[in-house]
Amino acid sequence: MKATWYQIRLGRDYPIPLMKDHYLTPYLPVIQRRLEKVRNAEQRLTEGRMSLADFASGHEYFGLHREGGDWVFREWAPNATAISLIGDFNEWREREEFSLRRIGSNGNWEVRLPGQRLHSGQLYKLLIHWPGGSGERIPAYTRRAVQDPHTKLFCAQVWEPEHPYIWQFPSFRRPPEAPRIYEAHIGMAQSEEKVGTYEEFQKKILPRVVDAGYNTLQLMAIQEHPYYGSLGYHVSSFFAASSRFGTPEELKALVDAAHEAKLAVIMDLIHSHAVRNEQEGISRFDGTLYQYFHEGPRGDHSAWDSRCFDYGKPEVLHFLLSNCRFWLDEYHFDGFRFDGVTSMLYLDHGLGKAFTGYADYFGANVEEDALVYLALSNEVIHTVRPDAITIAEDVSGMPGLATPGKEGGFGFDYRLAMGVPDYWIKLLKEIPDEFWPMGHLYHELTNRRADEKTIGYAESHDQAIVGDKTIIFRLIDADMYTHMNVFDPNLQVDRGIALHKLIRLVTLATAGNGYLNFMGNEFGHPEWIDFPREGNNWSYHYARRQWHLRDDANLRYRFLAEFDKAMMRLAADYRLLDSPGPHKILENQANLLLGFERAGLVFIFCFHPDQSFTSYPVDLPPGEYRLILNSDALEFGGHGRIQPGQVYFTTPETLPQGQMRHYASLYLPTRSTLVLKKMA
Incomplete structure (x- = not known):
């Protein structure tokens, strides 16, 4: 979309440059009104006597x-x-x-x-x-x-430890590079059939995250929640770190250890709703249903069986903004993934809605008080910690959500590219891979607003919840139980491992400005997540991660883990996600080929299920190219059909029109990807 600069004036002396595409022109009055509402809310809360960050300190007064x-x-x-x-x-x-x-x-x-x-x-x-x-x-x-x-x-x-925690790395600041996020759940991170602890995670899992090459740890389910199986999304005590995982000091030690390893730590922040429990939550806290929440049906989230905050109430804003600051101050978190933002933004919570036009973002269905809160929360977070990152979980595509506040947006640093994992699941469910549409795939992977940063991912915990399947399980299915041994040839397993690598690398290489992986998915963790409940006799069998599968040299899981590690190393070494692009250079639907350039690297994908291509000409700038990553390499469970470190030279050719063409002749094995670096 063509981007245009507009000047939106708030009051008399407050112009804000707002970089938007031209389709937003009819809605500029609505955008201006919303931004004025943000500034008016800030003035009302602070009364001009303090900063908004100072206002957000209710946790130092209440309690x-x-x-x-x-x-x-x-x-x-x-x-x-x-x-x-x-x-x-x-x-x-x-x-x-x-x-x-x-x-x-x-x-x-x-x-x-x-x-x-x-x-x-x-x-x-x-x-x-x-x-x-x-x-x-x-x-x-x-x-x-x-x-x-x-x-x-x-x-x-009452919590007053005899020896309060002393931070060892109090001055840690997030490295200025694109986030490569490892999403994790403390309780089910262990191999044992039990609830894991902060201390166990620090000792057993954190080293795995560091070794895998991620630079950001995202922790789920930190805010206290009554029902373990809610994955932490039905919060009861917003300022309490979940005690089922250990003590506050143990959580601080985990964050500190991550900082020592140069990992930023962010957490899921649940401000989209609250548990409806009354004895152990804040619903009907003072006898009224409308103290923190809306009165009547608007205060109930029927789909989630929870309560909906009244974001227009100053006391509620005080509570939530203070909660943002609390986790930064008390536990030294480096940012947040805001959960359920789509549900916050729309009066109908966006349930079952297809957002097909810009009018959907500016009509009467938008909960503008929630937009105001999100803008204010981002201001508080970035004032307290300028290096902190905020990520919006929004599937609707609300324009301006991840645009800086100084440019007239609502201040999130990133938004999740939620359409990408949905698209992968759709392909895997509905279209055999021999018919995957290369052009449409590339479009879906790169379809994002130019003025907003996004986090790409192939799958998250949502695809692993009981009743659904992870990508690897959709690819291999029941053969995962019997044919993952390296000495047991199996075509279904070969196909699954090959496509799993291609799916994850093409998602990473086309991701906007960051990448996310849910723990265990990097090595193709089998089966699903199912928390203890009456229906499974309160079993923890599926509420854990089977790390021994990744560690067993006789199983193929290690190939996927090693390939993921190579992906992270590639992204770090070449600042892949900090680079613009990608720029498409090859699309051949008949041969299921896709290629593009980014960060000085050339990515060539062959999705064809049964045909390899010899001496395939790929147009490239003239020079020498070296193979630096090959998904078909033996160490990644491939067939080793290309010599490691292969060097390619471009060949000049004069076209009939007199133009000069340069191309490299490549061997493209079936279901594989090559990454080339220009050497000279």
């Missing part, structure tokens, strides 16, 4: 804190008529000493206690009374919640 040696606890509950701290320090009964008093007129409550009245490790809740009822609640800003092994309910916990 349980030490002040001058004493304890102070504060909570926001405007509908409450009385609140008491109850716990094992007062036999879970209301006592006058632990009663909160209302302060001010904003619905804030407070109690101060002598320092010796509470001790680290004690459990507590709030007993909140409201007109017509009462209930036990976990404080909204609690930093520690633990689960009773018998009742499965959570309690807040």
Whole structure:
């Protein structure tokens, strides 16, 4: 799309350059109104007396804190008529000493206690009374919640370790290179049939991530959630790191160790909705359904069985913006992947909707308060940590979402290219690979807005959830159980391994500005993810990663892992994802060939299932080229049909029109890819 510069003026003296394609021209008044709404919201929240980042410090005021040696606890509950701290320090009964008093007129409550009245490790809740009822609640800003092994309910916990964690690498800053993201879940990262821990992940899994060549670790399910099988997407305590994986200090040690290894660490941030649990969440916290959430049907997410935030409410903005800052300040995370952004952006949550025209982005269905919140959250994050990255999980393609705020966008650094894994699944389900459309494939892999950065990926955890299949399982299916031994020739396995490598490399090489892999997919982890539940007799068999498969020299999984490692090394050495492009140089549907240039490298893909091509002419700038990566190499489980380090020279040819052509004659084995580097 042709890009054009527009000047959008906010107020009298605030022009913002907005680089957009010409199709946005009719919607400039809507864009201007939205940006004005962002600035007005910021002014309303800060009243011009502080920065937005300073405003986002509710976690330092609310909750349980030490002040001058004493304890102070504060909570926001405007509908409450009385609140008491109850716990094992007062036999879970209301006592006058632990009663909160209302302060001010904003619905804030407070109690101060002598320092010796509470001790680290004690459990507590709030007993909140409201007109017509009462209930036990976990404080909204609690930093520690633990689960009773018998009742499965959570309690807040006083947490004041004798030896607070001392950061070893407090000044770590994310390296200025494109993110190569390893997405991981702490609990199921272990081989054992159990819930893994932060400490085990640091010792056993982190070295694998480093060795694999990724530079960014993305952690799922960090915010506390009652149901383990929700993958952390039904959050109950937004400021508490999940205690089922260990202590806050152990999570900090994991982040610190990653920083020592020069890995940035980002986390899934769930601000798109909240668990509807009341005793262990913030739903009906003060007796009203509309304290944090919308009132009526708009406050319920029927598809997700959860509650929807009211992003137009200042107190809710205070809560969520403070949550952004908290994870940066307290745990030194280096950014966030915002989950469920599409659901936030539209009143119908984008469910079952095909976004076919620009009118879909600027109509009455858009939740503009959510857009305002997302812009403000990005401002807070990038003010506190200018090097932090934010990634939007949005499938709709909302323009400007990943455009910098100074250019009139909403400030995300990247958006996930969610259409790419969907396209791969569609191909694998519906079209035999001998008919894959090369031109359409290239279009889908490169179809993105020029003014926004994207993270490409072939598959994520969504493709591995029970009921679906990973790419490798779709390719090989049941033969994975019996024919993955290197001494057991099998055509289905050969096909699957070859296509798995091609799919992942072509996705990486065409990705916009970053790449993501879900743990285990790099070596073709078999089967699916299924968390313990009644339907599987509460088994952990499928809620783990079988690393021994990757480590066994007699199994083919190691070939995929080694190829993925070579991919990451290629991307790092040549700054592949920091480079513009790609630029297509070859498309031949009859022969299922696709080629392009990027970062000074030439990528040639042969998807043909049964035909190799000898002396195939590929037009290239004149010079010498060396083979630097070959998916058909023996160390990657291929057939070794090309000599390692092969050198190619271009041949000049005068065309009938008098033009000069230069081409290299290449041997292109079936279902393989070659990467060439121009040497001279």
